[in-house]
Amino acid sequence: MDGRISQFASQQREVVAREQDEVENLRFLLENLRTDELESLGYALVGLRVAGVAPSVGGKSVLTLEAPVAGSSLPRSTLRTGSMVELVGPRGAEPEPESGGRQGATKAAQPPTGVVSKITDSSVAVILDRSPAVLKKWGGRCSVKVRASDVTHQRMLAALQTLGSFRGRRPNLHRVMFGDGQPQFGSAQAAVADGAFLDASLNDEQRAAVRLAVAARDVALIHGPPGTGKTHTLVEVIRQLLAQGRRLLVCGASNMAVDNIAERLARISGIKLVRTGHSAKITKPVLELTVGAQVARADEGTPLGGKRAELAVLTRRAKRARNPEAREAIRAQMRVLRREINAHTAKAGKQVLGGARVVLSTLCGAGSRDLDRHAFDVVIIDEATQALEAECWIAAIKAPKLILAGDHHQLPPTLISQANQQNRRRAQETATGAAAAPASQGDLMYTTMFERVRTMFGERVCLMLTTQYRMHVDIAKVSSERLYDGRLVAHASVASHVLADLAHVVRTEHTATPLVFVDTSDAGCHEAMEKTKWMSLSRLGRPVRVSKSMVNAREAQLVVAHVERLVAAGLPPRDIAVISPYAGQVRLLRLLCRGIKDLEIGSVDGFQGGEREAVVLSLVRSNPKREIGFLSDYRRMNVAVTRARRHLCVIGDGDTVCAKSEFLHALVTHMDAVALLQPVS
Numbered sequence: 047m048d049g050r051i052s053q054f055a056s057q058q059r060e061v062v063a064r065e066q067d068e069v070e071n072l073r074f075l076l077e078n079l080r081t082d083e084l085e086s087l088g089y090a091l092v093g094l095r096v097a098g099v100a101p102s103v104g105g106k107s108v109l110t111l112e113a114p115v116a117g118s119s120l121p122r123s124t125l126r127t128g129s130m131v132e133l134v135g136p137r138g139a140e141p142e143p144e145s146g147g148r149q150g151a152t153k154a155a156q157p158p159t160g161v162v163s164k165i166t167d168s169s170v171a172v173i174l175d176r177s178p179a180v181l182k183k184w185g186g187r188c189s190v191k192v193r194a195s196d197v198t199h200q201r202m203l204a205a206l207q208t209l210g211s212f213r214g215r216r217p218n219l220h221r222v223m224f225g226d227g228q229p230q231f232g233s234a235q236a237a238v239a240d241g242a243f244l245d246a247s248l249n250d251e252q253r254a255a256v257r258l259a260v261a262a263r264d265v266a267l268i269h270g271p272p273g274t275g276k277t278h279t280l281v282e283v284i285r286q287l288l289a290q291g292r293r294l295l296v297c298g299a300s301n302m303a304v305d306n307i308a309e310r311l312a313r314i315s316g317i318k319l320v321r322t323g324h325s326a327k328i329t330k331p332v333l334e335l336t337v338g339a340q341v342a343r344a345d346e347g348t349p350l351g352g353k354r355a356e357l358a359v360l361t362r363r364a365k366r367a368r369n370p371e372a373r374e375a376i377r378a379q380m381r382v383l384r385r386e387i388n389a390h391t392a393k394a395g396k397q398v399l400g401g402a403r404v405v406l407s408t409l410c411g412a413g414s415r416d417l418d419r420h421a422f423d424v425v426i427i428d429e430a431t432q433a434l435e436a437e438c439w440i441a442a443i444k445a446p447k448l449i450l451a452g453d454h455h456q457l458p459p460t461l462i463s464q465a466n467q468q469n470r471r472r473a474q475e476t477a478t479g480a481a482a483a484p485a486s487q488g489d490l491m492y493t494t495m496f497e498r499v500r501t502m503f504g505e506r507v508c509l510m511l512t513t514q515y516r517m518h519v520d521i522a523k524v525s526s527e528r529l530y531d532g533r534l535v536a537h538a539s540v541a542s543h544v545l546a547d548l549a550h551v552v553r554t555e556h557t558a559t560p561l562v563f564v565d566t567s568d569a570g571c572h573e574a575m576e577k578t579k580w581m582s583l584s585r586l587g588r589p590v591r592v593s594k595s596m597v598n599a600r601e602a603q604l605v606v607a608h609v610e611r612l613v614a615a616g617l618p619p620r621d622i623a624v625i626s627p628y629a630g631q632v633r634l635l636r637l638l639c640r641g642i643k644d645l646e647i648g649s650v651d652g653f654q655g656g657e658r659e660a661v662v663l664s665l666v667r668s669n670p671k672r673e674i675g676f677l678s679d680y681r682r683m684n685v686a687v688t689r690a691r692r693h694l695c696v697i698g699d700g701d702t703v704c705a706k707s708e709f710l711h712a713l714v715t716h717m718d719a720v721a722l723l724q725p726v727s
């Protein structure tokens with residue numbers, strides 16, 4: 047078995063190395079291009095106006111920056127919530143040393159850094175890692191640029207290393223996962239007796255999945271097609287395991303996945319929960335579960351709470367002080383206070399973490415130093431099919447039992463390396479017999495942990511949920527038939543619901559139908575490469591890769607027209623999502639829909655796990671060669687068409703998108719048969 051583990055680890059290392067290469071490429075660009083050049087590539091925003099600095103959770107500050115010209119939009123960029131950034135002063139301005147102390151002197155050499163907590167059309171908020179004193183010297187303006195990080199890759203490599211050279215007795219889990227043992231189960235009935243379910247709403251399949259997961263001694267899988275309540279089921283699994291006295295590490299492949307489950311657990315009283323991670327990456331309702339927030343709450347009314355308040359008063363006073371000596375004296379007091387508070391916070395934080403029965407983190411976060419010495423009885427991973435296997439092992443090495451939930455027919459893990467993307471495509475084509483390429487080792491390299499275990503043990507370890515609580519039956523039909531053997535059935539409460547059933551929505555031909563198809567074939571709606579400022583990179587002396595995306599301007603206008611139709615019928619914009627597989631189209635749509643408040647506009651990949659009453663999907667591709675790029679990944683298209691509850695409007699060139707994708711061919715055929723066909727006007 048050790049041989050198999052080391053072969054697996056070396057394959058995974060290859061994948062990780064290629065991803066790291068991509069991070070290195072970005073780092074090279076960040077170090078060698080001017081900030082305005084980086085802005086053209088989407089890696090920076092230049093000359094922003096400082097709109098304000100306010101206190102944030104855990105004693106940090108949040109800096110709000112606005113577009114250079116009042117009332118204008120930010121240019122296109124790759125920045126999003128959770129992006130790590132660096133502040134850059136006006137040309138020639140050096141970062142100001144933070145006064146006093148050796149620590150300050152070392153930090154002064156580094157530019158101020160932080161994490162984006164919110165980005166809109168015209169502003170960006172950054173939670174800063176340390177005091178923003180330097181901003182004053184910059185005259186109320188600064189730029190932000192992306193920081194390259196390969197922490198996740200480092201942690202994957204560390205996990206593979208630990209797995210390969212495991213100290214002590216290997217858990218049976220490792221034997222089972224690498225084909226040296228069979229999965230074992232206790233009695234399902236004994237695991238959860240009939241009357242012992244805590245959530246009465248669970249359907250029979252969900253109950254069976256809970257039993258399977260609780261009874262498993264080493265590994266169990268819950269396969270949840272869209273809207274079938276896989277997270278709903280996991281919450282019950284967690285409650286049952288807690289009732290058995292287990293300590294749990296609950297992870298998700300993304301912050302969104304973790305917060306989704308955290309929010310639901312927080313509604314149940316009596317569970318000692320902690321959410322780890324940077325506050326900028328955590329949604330508002332979940333922030334109070336973070337270590338920092340829990341420590342601050344516990345300090346309220348205590349001498350330490352008083353010190354925090356004192357620090358806040360001193361901070362304000364230091365800002366107002368005109369005399370440099372007086373200001374320095376206040377700052378010296380602040381440093382002493384901060385040291386005391388930090389020492390206490392670190393100790394109290396450890397206690398909060400140690401006392402938690404459920405620790406929630408991303409897979410990457412599970413490898414943080416804070417969790418180094420923590421042992422768990424069970425690791426649970428939601429959205430496990432969105433993570434590389436090496437990433438799952440960051441968490442999985444921390445317990446002898448593992449429960450995975452996911453859907454291998456939805457989007458696979460994001461790969462940034464083009465070589466990895468191509469290899470994975472080839473491996474999958476080979477696996478499905480769609481190409482005559484020779485079989486490569488790629489199948490194992492790119493197969494997710496969920497799929498690998500499901501293929502090894504099938505239904506013995508995996509239960510598929512089949513009742514979906516989201517979509518009108520016509521919206522779910524193609525996915526159900528093509529991907530889930532026709533087994534995905536709509537619950538009666540949603541099977542025939544349409545927008546017109548909502549109290550505030552007027553019945554029109556559009557709100558009374560679950561499907562609208564705007565077929566742009568022959569309508570002259572051509573795709574184009576997104577326009578970016580031209581720039582010569584030859585002076586860098588080595589080849590670099592820069593990414594560009596696609597747009598379809600005419601299609602974007604059709605999207606706006608349909609959104610306006612729905613809003614005119616009384617549907618609030620917050621109930622609508624506009625999605626597209628192409629980042630360029632998303633940027634264009636954001637620009638065109640600026641006036642429509644609360645309308646969600648995003649990429650298909652970013653909207654996985656989300657849902658809205660109505661979804662408008664812009665497919666973008668329209669060309670004589672019938673090239674469809676990454677629309678050819680049926681999993682992306684499956685995610686795209688399964689986000690809508692009552693109404694899905696697809697806008698695209700039927701002739702182009704059909705040609706090279708069986709899934710899209712089936713979708714267009716279905717649309718032609720049952721959808722309201724909206725002419726291109």
Ligand SMILES: Nc1ncnc2c1ncn2[C@@H]1O[C@H](COP(=O)(O)OP(=O)(O)OP(=O)(O)O)[C@@H](O)[C@H]1O
Pocket residue numbers: 247248249252270271272273274275276277278279515516654655656
């Ligand atoms: N047994 C049930 N009875 C009623 N509603 C349910 C039941 N199970 C799930 N739901 C509802 O269905 C919706 C989808 O559930 P959930 O988010 O858990 O599904 P999921 O499988 O994780 O979804 P996704 O497609 O985003 O992966 C939620 O609104 C949830 O409350």
